[in-house]
Amino acid sequence: MILFLAARPVTSPPVRPAPRRARAPFRLRPLAPYRRIFTVPGTRAVTAANLLARLPMGMLSVSAVLMITGSRGSYALAGAVTATGLAATALAGPWTARLVDRHGQARIAVPATALAVLGSLALLLCVHYGAPDWTLFACYAATATTPNTGGLSRARWAYLFRDDPAARHTANSFEQAADELCFLLGPVLATLLCTTLAPEAGTAVAAALLLTGVLLFAAQRRTEPPVAPTPATDRTRSPLRLPGLPPLLATFLATGAVFGSLEVVTIAFADRHGLRSAAGALLALQAAGSCAAGLLYGLRRQPGQARHRFPVCTAAMAALMLLPLLAATAGGPAALAVALLLAGTATAPTMVTGMGLVQSLTPPGRLNEGMTLAVTALLGGIAAGSAGGGWAADHLGGVGAAYGVPAAAAALAAAVALLAARRRPACPPAPVS
Template sequence: MGADQVLDGDGRASDRRGMILFLAARPVTSPRPVRPAPRRARLRGRFRFGFRPLAPYRRIFAVPGTRAFTAANLLARLPMGMLSVSAVLMIAGSRGSYALAGAVTATGLAATALAGPWTARMIDRHGQSRIAVPATALAVLGSLSLLLCVHYGAPDWTLVASYAATATTPNTGGMSRARWAHLFRDDPAARHTANSFEQAADELCFLLGPVLATLLCTALAPEAGTAVAAALLLTGVLLFAAQRRTEPPVAPAPATGRPRSPLRLPGLPPLLATFLATGAVFGSLEVVTIAFADAQGIRTAAGGLLALQAAGSCAAGLLYGLLRPAGHAGRRFLGCTAAMAALMLLPLLAAATGSWAALAAALLLAGMATAPTMVTGMGIVQALTPPGQRHEGLTLAVTALLGGIAAGSASGGWAVDHLGATGAAYGVPASAAALAAAVALLTARRGPSRPPVPVS
């Protein structure tokens, strides 16, 4: 066999020289240059990359039915920021007494603290669609009764009784959070994103609600704000209750009889105390900021200053939802409350300079700590309460916040009267934030007496 022949695997000879000549005869060509992608394609790639961080929100709203119940709930939640402002403007404009208006709304707040958990307990036992609609109808009748009593000059006590009837308004935000908790019972990351969105929605509704109420009451008629808020509430709840496929099922009654109150669940009372202090931050910050703006001669800008605080919280809530929660929820809650206590020092320092521009920036930054605190806290409430008591647990958290707001408003007013509308009055929200962090720290050191109930 020649030197240019080899044996292949089957023992047959193959001519290596022929292969070499064949390859040598092929024309030599340079490799095809790689052309850059068209500009439109490059922009498209950047566009997609820029919106990739929103994937967690696209993921939760890809579940069938979530967009429908969210839109309906936002419609029902917007009046939460309208009703009290509309009542104050309507009563003060017709009766000429802010004291009467404050007494009426304070009575309604106290009635809500009593009736709210009871309404939530009925929703836990019988379902959202069966209880939320009649409870909302009763609340709307109370609002319409208040409107008629004010318009026709009824006695003052009728105003108090009418507004107290609105206390049956269901916790619309809590019902939405309960649906997310049921849909993503096995996905903590998705629940975190959903809770972050809900907190941002709360901030948005309480930002737009007072503005819309003021516009309606001043531009149309004193009764317009209450009438529109009642119509939006009833329409939103009816649309929300119609979304049955995402409604969480009613948990079976325990075999041992009536379940114990969520207030007796280990770990929940200290958490509610933290919410109480956090509500005091909100209430006192509002009163002190209005007084500061009035003292600076820019009272009309007080709403804008408070809007910056809500905008900061809303943006922080949305950004917080993009993060994947890591570590123990109690430690994250402690970190959030500590950050809130630190950032609440900024308005105190800014107001001491007497500059409203510095205060505006400080309020924007201070608001960025409140949403993560509320998101983490509400997540812990959902983990601590069993599925059959989730609405009641969330409503108790909201009740604690409302109680804190009332106490904070009173404390902020006292500080303004005794310390003046200066930077010193901002010590009240700073102290309330420090108290919230201290309660969270003491709770974290004690540690839970039992592991949290898994969200199911």
């Protein structure tokens, strides 16, 4: 631990574009952009460590729900505890990211993770030994210091390829696909551990993976971006005041509502058709479509500027989100499965392009904070979407009609993105250094 906190970061030299060579046909080298970004020394090790640290993000909430309901028999209590943790994360996340920007990833991520792991273990002990309900809220709120591991990884890519926009695009596409993969595998692993070993097993394994992954990630000092000097006038200025960022965060908020409502409505749809055990498989198809689209999106350099592509991506997402609505109202589970797979193909390109815009609009010294604000907006949207989707599933007379909630949220995201693109002045992106 002392070695991680005391070691000074060793920065790598700027990554220069490789000399031009005769290009083989694209069909013969489909994965060349990904092979290229992983030729940089240290990127493979840091990516493996970050994936290990990111997998618990899809495990912790599911594990907490299964553990609390298994012990207390109350879904209401479990939902309230996880909602409290979500709210605490929305408040604490930007502050943790600001500390990372000011003091470096290793110096902040390790102690912040240690505190979050202690909160998870305290929750496990309180549930196991029958502590009062209020202790569950306090313990789960302590996990809010968990650093945004995906944002930390994206910040490293942004630093390594600060002079290579095409490589940054490929790296961001890979990171989005990794997010989808972790949120696809995490709940499955958590459910398996909690139902086959013990209700506390999911939380215990998730905490161990998180701490181990962050320690390994922080030890990779060659790829860690140096602390960028921040002018005194910018230290108290929130990135929320940056031109163009608030409308972008509003789009992320609406996009989060798409994710949250789609999950709840799909579970309700499967339950109403007597296929509750298949709800995870239906949601996995949506994540699989997004993961595949994210990887394909990063294979080649995209034409034009990201601020012009973003409204197109959100419009595609809004159009494809109509498919689940049509399939659920006019078809059955099989049609819905196909519709969810197709609908997922638009979410990753939207997120990749949006995160790229966040990076371009945020100064280098506030990059982690800017990306964490985007994640916070997503979390807020997920919470609102979950509530709206649940209400629609109970009150709209048919679960199929409830798919109008994610469709409406996607349309709202597209409208906000289009209005912001028309009002945003044509200015060069902020340099990433």
